[in-house]
Amino acid sequence: MIEFSHVGLRYGGGPEVLSDISFKLDAGSYHFLSGASGAGKSSLMSLLYCGRKPTRGNISMFGQGIMELNRNQLAVLRQKIGVVFQDFRLLPNLTAFENVALPLRIIGQPDREIKQNVSELLSWVGLGDYMDMYPATLSGGQQQRIAIARAVITRPRLLLADEPTGNLDDEIGFKLMLLFEQLNKMGTTIVVATHNIPMMEHFGHQRLVLEKGHLNMLGKKAA
Amino acid sequence: MSGLNASFRARISAQRMTLLISALMTFLGLLCFFSGWQLYTWQSNVLHTSSNMVVLEILQQQNGQEISSAALNDYVTKATQILKSHPAVANAAPVSQAELAEELSPVLGAPEMVQDTIPLPRLLQVEMKAMSPDYIALVESDLKAASIPAKIIPSNPWLASLKDLSQALMFAMFILEAMCFLALMFAVGGTVQSQIAIQWDELELYHIMGAKDDFVIKQFYKTILRQIAWGCFAGAIIAIIVLGGLLYFWHQRFFSYEATITNYGLVGGALLLPLAFLAISWLTTRHMVVKNLNTLP
Numbered sequence: 347m348i349e350f351s352h353v354g355l356r357y358g359g360g361p362e363v364l365s366d367i368s369f370k371l372d373a374g375s376y377h378f379l380s381g382a383s384g385a386g387k388s389s390l391m392s393l394l395y396c397g398r399k400p401t402r403g404n405i406s407m408f409g410q411g412i413m414e415l416n417r418n419q420l421a422v423l424r425q426k427i428g429v430v431f432q433d434f435r436l437l438p439n440l441t442a443f444e445n446v447a448l449p450l451r452i453i454g455q456p457d458r459e460i461k462q463n464v465s466e467l468l469s470w471v472g473l474g475d476y477m478d479m480y481p482a483t484l485s486g487g488q489q490q491r492i493a494i495a496r497a498v499i500t501r502p503r504l505l506l507a508d509e510p511t512g513n514l515d516d517e518i519g520f521k522l523m524l525l526f527e528q529l530n531k532m533g534t535t536i537v538v539a540t541h542n543i544p545m546m547e548h549f550g551h552q553r554l555v556l557e558k559g560h561l562n563m564l565g566k567k568a569a
Numbered sequence: 570m571s572g573l574n575a576s577f578r579a580r581i582s583a584q585r586m587t588l589l590i591s592a593l594m595t596f597l598g599l600l601c602f603f604s605g606w607q608l609y610t611w612q613s614n615v616l617h618t619s620s621n622m623v624v625l626e627i628l629q630q631q632n633g634q635e636i637s638s639a640a641l642n643d644y645v646t647k648a649t650q651i652l653k654s655h656p657a658v659a660n661a662a663p664v665s666q667a668e669l670a671e672e673l674s675p676v677l678g679a680p681e682m683v684q685d686t687i688p689l690p691r692l693l694q695v696e697m698k699a700m701s702p703d704y705i706a707l708v709e710s711d712l713k714a715a716s717i718p719a720k721i722i723p724s725n726p727w728l729a730s731l732k733d734l735s736q737a738l739m740f741a742m743f744i745l746e747a748m749c750f751l752a753l754m755f756a757v758g759g760t761v762q763s764q765i766a767i768q769w770d771e772l773e774l775y776h777i778m779g780a781k782d783d784f785v786i787k788q789f790y791k792t793i794l795r796q797i798a799w800g801c802f803a804g805a806i807i808a809i810i811v812l813g814g815l816l817y818f819w820h821q822r823f824f825s826y827e828a829t830i831t832n833y834g835l836v837g838g839a840l841l842l843p844l845a846f847l848a849i850s851w852l853t854t855r856h857m858v859v860k861n862l863n864t865l866p
Contacts, residue, residue, distance in 0.1 A: 397777055399866045418781050420866065425779030435774055452780045 347373040347535060348394070348504065353403035355389055363389045365559045367403070371537070373503070376530045378546045379539040381556030387539045390556060391508050394537060395429050396420055408503060425453055428497030428534075432509035434489045436481040436496075442468065442488075443477040446495045453500060467495045471525070487518040494522070498529060505529060507538045511545065523549060587793060588800040590756040591850065595804025595843050596811075598749040602842055603812050605742035606835050612735040619724050621659070621700050625652070625708075627691035628718040636718070641691045644717050651715055652695055657704035664692040700725065750849055753797075757850045760793060761857040776865050786858045790851070797850040801843040809839075 348371040355364040364386045371377060381387050392398045393405060396412055405412045407423055415423060428449075436445050443464055450460045468474050471491040481489050490510065497505060507526065511519030523538075523545060530536050537554075540546065546553060555562055627644045629636060636644075645663050652661035669689050670680035677683045697704055705721055712719045765772065775785055 395777055396866065397773075421776075421779045421781045423779070424777060427779075429777055435770070437771060437774070448775075449778045452775065452778050452784055 347371055349406040351404045353400045353405060356401050363559050367561045373535055374533050376536045376551040377554055378551055379537055379554045380541055385556040386559045387556055391506055391539055394506050395427050396424050426503045428502035428505045430493050430497045430507040430510050432512045434493040436489055436492060438481055441478050441480055442492050445492055446499055449500045467499055471495050504535045509540055511542060587760045588796045591753055591797040591800025592804035594749040594753040595801045595846050596808045598746055598842055599808035599839055601742045601746045602838055605739050608735050608739050619728055621697045622724050623695050623697060624722040625693040625695050625719050631718040645691050648693060648717050657698055657707050658695055659698045660696040662694055664694055753846055754849055754853050757853045758857050761854050765861045782862050786855055789854050789858050793854055794851060798847055801846050805843040
């Protein structure tokens with residue numbers, strides 16, 4: 347479903363932050379992406395959600411080479427990807443409902459369907475009573491769940507999460523990971539960037555380990 | 570789109586300056602347009618009615634001798650008869666002394682006093698069939714043959730000066746109009762650019778979520794362009810009130826009220842101008858947003 351072939355990335359005229367990255371992700375798989383700070387996790391994530399184009403190599407997403415796509419085609423491709431950011435990136439002037447509805451408005455879903463879908467999803471993540479609240483009035487865990495709801499509202503084929511538990515305490519972080527497990531069981535391909543080793547060991551999914559811009563090891567699936 | 574729009578509105582509503590600038594530019598633009606149009610109409614009328622006109626002056630002296638008032642009157646009558654049947658002349662009529670005194674009264678004083686104390690020139694207003702030197706020479710020679718001491722004062726030189734002046738003024742109006750467009754364009758461009766800078770994280774988020782460029786541009790249209798539309802509308806209304814007042818109170822001196830409001834070119838132009846301001850704002854907004862979005866893949 348996703349294939350990186352000898353991908354390199356550099357910012358401006360600087361050194362390569364990612365070098366010769368090659369891997370394949372199958373549909374419905376679940377991977378952790380780990381590595382030390384500055385190893386290039388966020389850069390690799392930005393390539394995965396097509397926020398950047400590689401400076402060399404090829405990336406194929408859902409059977410399409412991204413280098414051959416025009417702006418509109420790339421936008422349509424991004425609509426198949428959900429992203430959960432470490433800092434949530436919720437819009438402060440929008441309510442929880444409107445934040446979650448945002449991707450649906452982007453794809454042009456009618457208001458009636460948006461209302462139904464968003465209400466159902468917010469109830470599913472346990473925030474049915476907080477739909478009209480603004481992000482600033484919600485706790486970190488609640489904001490994280492809104493960010494996840496926003497990422498999955500369009501039923502994306504690929505869900506990317508960048509340090510999703512970084513700002514949460516262990517208990518809420520663990521519950522969040524259970525939520526990802528549920529989504530994965532529903533068929534969503536998931537990549538979670540994290541450096542939380544105990545959690546990776548607990549869930550035991552395949553690992554992509556980045557070290558100084560190189561993807562050194564494709565971690566073995568734990569028992 | 571109400572919820573999403575709220576996010577943009579919450580930030581952009583602080584930029585009321587765009588509304589004020591668009592209102593001011595529309596107001597000034599309409600004033601320039603109206604002034605330019607009136608100037609053009611006035612110039613056309615003056616040129617049309619005066620281009621073939623000359624003034625014939627019966628000289629006060631002949632062979633160094635002062636001509637008596639009675640003789641001058643005879644010359645006027647005789648010259649009128651000759652000119653009315655002249656092949657180069659379309660029409661000729663003497664300017665009465667009372668009329669002349671009235672014309673000079675702002676400079677020389679009460680018409681009665683002017684008429685009684687100052688020897689006024691005997692003038693004839695002559696409409697030539699065509700303003701050609703040959704025709705003028707023919708009239709002069711025929712008057713000379715009839716022993717009428719007269720000289721022809723053509724209107725060309727002062728008409729040319731007047732035309733130059735009015736054209737310079739019209740050009741100034743055009744430049745002012747263009748400046749209004751430019752000022753609005755820069756104001757809108759600056760506002761859009763600053764809003765993009767403020768909301769860059771939000772725009773990037775839309776981009777990551779798969780928003781096409783048109784979707785993002787639409788958000789700016791719905792906020793900034795709405796303000797500009799209100800500004801143009803307000804500016805147009807104020808301009809119409811001011812121009813309406815000018816027409817109503819000063820039309821007897823400067824304008825023809827009826828001719829102005831039934832002039833479809835003028836009215837149509839005045840209606841189109843705010844739309845043109847809106848169009849230029851629309852294009853500027855689009856250009857600025859697309860330029861910035863193109864920095865994202």
